[in-house]
Amino acid sequence: MNEHSGTISIADKAAATPRPVAVRVRGLSDKGIAWLFVGPTIVLLLAINIFPLIWTIYLSFTNYAANRSGEVKNVGTRNYERILNDADIWAAMQATAHFVIWTIAIETVLGFALAYLIDKKFRGHGFWTTLLLLPMMLSPAVVGNFWKFLYEPQIGLFNYAISYLTGIDRTSFQMLGEVSLAPWAIVIVDVWMWTPYVMLICLAGLRSIPDYIYEAAEVDRASPWRQFVSITLPMSMPFIMLAVLFRGIENFKMFDLINLLTSGGPGSTTEVASITLKRAAFESWRTGYSSAFAIILFVAVFGLANIYVKALNKVKQR
Amino acid sequence: MSGLSTAHSVVEPSATSKRVAGALVIAYALITLIPLLWIVLTSFKTPPDSIAYPPKLMFQPSIEGYCNLFTTRTRQTPEYLAAMPPPTGYCDRAVRSRNMVIAGPSNVIPRFTNSIIIAFGSTFLAVFLGTLAAYAFSRFRIPLKDDLLFFILSTRMMPPIAVAIPIYLMYRELGLSDTLLGMILLYTAVNVSLAVWLLKGFIDEIPREYEEAAMIDGYTRLQAFTKIVLPQATTGIAATAIFCMIFAWNEYAFAVLLTSGEAQTMPPFIPFIIGEGGQDWPAVASATTLFLIPIVVFTVLLRKHLLRGITFGAVRK
Numbered sequence: 135m136n137e138h139s140g141t142i143s144i145a146d147k148a149a150a151t152p153r154p155v156a157v158r159v160r161g162l163s164d165k166g167i168a169w170l171f172v173g174p175t176i177v178l179l180l181a182i183n184i185f186p187l188i189w190t191i192y193l194s195f196t197n198y199a200a201n202r203s204g205e206v207k208n209v210g211t212r213n214y215e216r217i218l219n220d221a222d223i224w225a226a227m228q229a230t231a232h233f234v235i236w237t238i239a240i241e242t243v244l245g246f247a248l249a250y251l252i253d254k255k256f257r258g259h260g261f262w263t264t265l266l267l268l269p270m271m272l273s274p275a276v277v278g279n280f281w282k283f284l285y286e287p288q289i290g291l292f293n294y295a296i297s298y299l300t301g302i303d304r305t306s307f308q309m310l311g312e313v314s315l316a317p318w319a320i321v322i323v324d325v326w327m328w329t330p331y332v333m334l335i336c337l338a339g340l341r342s343i344p345d346y347i348y349e350a351a352e353v354d355r356a357s358p359w360r361q362f363v364s365i366t367l368p369m370s371m372p373f374i375m376l377a378v379l380f381r382g383i384e385n386f387k388m389f390d391l392i393n394l395l396t397s398g399g400p401g402s403t404t405e406v407a408s409i410t411l412k413r414a415a416f417e418s419w420r421t422g423y424s425s426a427f428a429i430i431l432f433v434a435v436f437g438l439a440n441i442y443v444k445a446l447n448k449v450k451q452r
Numbered sequence: 453m454s455g456l457s458t459a460h461s462v463v464e465p466s467a468t469s470k471r472v473a474g475a476l477v478i479a480y481a482l483i484t485l486i487p488l489l490w491i492v493l494t495s496f497k498t499p500p501d502s503i504a505y506p507p508k509l510m511f512q513p514s515i516e517g518y519c520n521l522f523t524t525r526t527r528q529t530p531e532y533l534a535a536m537p538p539p540t541g542y543c544d545r546a547v548r549s550r551n552m553v554i555a556g557p558s559n560v561i562p563r564f565t566n567s568i569i570i571a572f573g574s575t576f577l578a579v580f581l582g583t584l585a586a587y588a589f590s591r592f593r594i595p596l597k598d599d600l601l602f603f604i605l606s607t608r609m610m611p612p613i614a615v616a617i618p619i620y621l622m623y624r625e626l627g628l629s630d631t632l633l634g635m636i637l638l639y640t641a642v643n644v645s646l647a648v649w650l651l652k653g654f655i656d657e658i659p660r661e662y663e664e665a666a667m668i669d670g671y672t673r674l675q676a677f678t679k680i681v682l683p684q685a686t687t688g689i690a691a692t693a694i695f696c697m698i699f700a701w702n703e704y705a706f707a708v709l710l711t712s713g714e715a716q717t718m719p720p721f722i723p724f725i726i727g728e729g730g731q732d733w734p735a736v737a738s739a740t741t742l743f744l745i746p747i748v749v750f751t752v753l754l755r756k757h758l759l760r761g762i763t764f765g766a767v768r769k
Binding site (some may be wrong): 193329435 | 465471474477504582593594613618619624635638672673674701704705733742747750760763
């Protein structure tokens with residue numbers, strides 16, 4: 135391969151001494167190895183991510199429908215114009231916003247509180263932390279499907295528990311069947327599942343605060359509340375932000391849990407962006423139109439991912 | 453950290469606050485475990501017990517749910533059942549007591565097999581490719597390295613449904629729809645980004661001096677990689693593999709849109725386990741229990757690396 139690699143590596147430096155000529159003869163140059171090692175991954179991602187992405191961009195300017203073979207016409211930006219003027223899309227964005235905002239707010243408060251408590255290092259905290267983490271490792275689809283059983287108004291455990299605790303008749307409300315309750319039903323399951331995630335990252339944040347800062351605060355006789363507000367909170371903020379961003383991205387594109395719990399219903403109350411996209415692409419077969427919507431979602435997630443990586447780097451420096 | 457922090461340091465929480473914190477965390481953990489406990493309990497109920505009101509905490513355990521999960525059944529007249537030879541096993545007896553006979557095996561074993569093949573295949577490929585790429589990113593100067601790394605990560609952040617539209621069309625053209633190979637390639641592509649990021653973190657931690665010393669002793673770069681770096685990275689590679697496996701095992705969105713029979717995995721299959729008159733909850737719970745057990749084991753094995761895994765290797769504790 136390339137013997138005259140531009141990279142200054144240890145092999146090149148060693149080549150200045152007489153012995154390691156063998157290194158250059160027997161082995162590939164570092165540059166060659168670098169491309170050989172990175173190449174396959176890049177090729178795979180180009181084939182399975184980038185090529186389809188470019189195809190989607192092309193389709194988004196056409197009236198193509200994947201279930202029939204007709205003439206494919208270029209329609210310019212009409213799909214995009216339609217999306218921006220489509221009341222259903224705006225309703226979906228609203229449902230998504232409700233889901234994202236509430237899940238993140240509750241998960242952050244709950245997750246941080248749990249991390250704060252676990253950081254007190256009570257006896258057995260390692261064991262209980264592992265148990266607590268279980269929900270987030272499980273398949274959202276499989277668990278979401280089971281939550282449907284818990285939410286059954288006649289026989290479900292959830293309605294039974296609510297009626298046991300509050301005295302409300304268990305059959306008087308349906309978590310998944312009522313317009314006013316279904317958006318909260320999906321929030322509850324998501325909070326159940328993902329609070330441990332936020333907790334774990336917050337815990338890392340709390341543990342990254344060096345003890346001597348608290349010791350100095352003690353010497354200065356800062357009250358516990360004061361310590362919390364001026365040390366604990368600001369110093370774990372980058373970690374909290376990281377968790378919020380990641381949950382934000384994940385929940386913005388949430389599909390599996392909601393598809394299993396409500397499939398967007400009742401009506402389209404819980405029809406978040408991904409469900410709308412699935413219905414347009416794989417049920418109404420409006421491929422061109424749904425491609426345009428997919429591109430819009432891509433751009434949004436890409437922007438969020440960009441911010442996420444910046445946050446990651448900030449945390450990494452700690 | 454600070455040499456001042458001993459067990460008697462001023463920042464050590466008091467015994468009372470520890471106890472209160474412990475009680476609150478344990479209470480939360482117990483509440484969140486109820487749904488999981490309920491899945492396991494339901495899997496050992498008979499169909500009538502599973503839909504009883506109030507929900508039964510005490511019941512006669514039965515494995516009828518597991519029987520129903522693995523079989524298909526047809527309803528028969530009592531006369532037909534009476535004329536049959538005596539039942540040969542527990543399941544046979546349980547099914548006949550509901551006026552039915554076992555017609556044959558259900559699809560659960562092929563679906564489970566698909567899940568296993570796809571999870572292992574895609575994990576192997578993703579970790580193989582990821583290790584190579586991570587080593588290159590860790591050790592060599594690569595033009596536009598940061599941009600490439602961001603590109604690799606961003607592919608994982610994409611909404612699966614948006615990705616699925618062109619993949620669906622592409623696979624249809626290539627004949628990869630509903631095939632194990634198609635799903636393995638797809639999951640490899642999704643997992644390779646995680647593998648690269650995680651493994652780069654692990655390999656960054658292995659001192660370069662080891663390889664440099666080996667190369668001065670006459671090893672080639674490739675030999676130094678296989679004989680020095682790989683053995684050192686074993687833990688990291690294992691942790692990464694488990695994370696990839698969990699993703700492939702749990703994935704639903706691609707699976708439900710791109711597979712319908714031949715290559716269908718468990719997550720899209722489980723919601724369609726139905727009995728007479730709706731979902732057969734004990735059978736669903738049995739499938740869910742069997743499906744979740746490996747993940748619980750993995751979680752316990754991984755607990756030290758969880759934080760890394762969920763933050764793409766950035767937060768290491």
